[in-house]
Amino acid sequence: MYVSYQNIKIEVVALIRVSWFVAPVLARVAAAGCGGNPAFEVEAALTPSSDAQFDALLEGSVDAVVTSMDNVMAWNNRSGNLDGCIIAQVETTTPLTLVGASGIAGIKDLVGRRLLVDAPGNGFVVALQNALLDAGVSLSDCEWIEGGGVAERFTGLREGIADATLLGPPFDAMALGQGFAALSNLNQLYPDFPGQGLVVRRAVLEQKGGELSSWLVALEQARQWMLANVEAAKEFLANGGVPPVVINALLQTVPNTLVPDITGVKLLIEQRQRLYPNDVDGISYQTLVDKRVL
Secondary structure: OOOOEEOEEEOOOOOOEEOOOOOOOHHHHHHOOOOHOOOOOEEEEEEOHHHHHHHHHHHOOOOOEEEEHHHHHHOOOOOOOOOOOEEEHHHHHHHEEEEEEOOOOHHHHHOOEEEEEEEOOOOOOHHHHHHHHHHOHHHHHEEEEOOHHHHHHHHHHHHHOOOEEOOOOOOHHHHHHOOOEEEEEHHHHHOOOOOEEEEHHHHHHHHHHHHHHHHHHHHHHHHHHHOOOOOHHHHHHHHHHOOOHHHHHOOOOOOOOOOOOOOHHHHHHOOOOHHHHHHHHHOOOHEEEEEOOO
């Protein structure tokens, strides 16, 4: 945890082990202690896939993961009794662009194409599959290739392993800059699509509730500082090497609250129910979200 005395900023010793695909902007700001707030760093590790995050949570090598909130429904139905829950939402939305090889005009042209996804039944694949169905594309008419996290999918797309994949900042901008085409934008298709959440096992919530709460305080301070100091936030990200086009995208994802959005979570439930009805039996916002540390 951290302590603060008068105007002295005291860096916090990492007590929380976290796995994420890309460091959330709020976590970056919290670790730097922007705005005179105490710096709060966690012990972070990049994950190669959402399946790897599940394994890490189950074996206890991490305490929390930043991931698609949809994943909890899939993970809680696997063997091992994960009993995961969402304790916060760290983005308003996750910007997701469906990027494809040049020559593919749009989402309807993905019939017979190879699609690179994180994992077969979790990650953002559920949202992508809903988008395909809404466009009239049969899922069985596509070839599904498991490729891991966003960095791995970007590499796979460049290497020609697949014809299209979902990418978020900064990889979407990088792909477009290298000649790939934007086929669709999931946030435009589903305006209520929520950003990534902070997911833990309920057992860890009981064991490390105090530490998790302290981190959420730091994330909340970072959130408030970013919204109140937009130009300073831009400068902080630019000094960290974030490209200008990505900076603007990241600032748009700063949430108005860390409380998981009820409309967004309900959308995730509806999207999963369409594909995996057994996964959502008895599932609701109340069963997925635990707001005790908030």
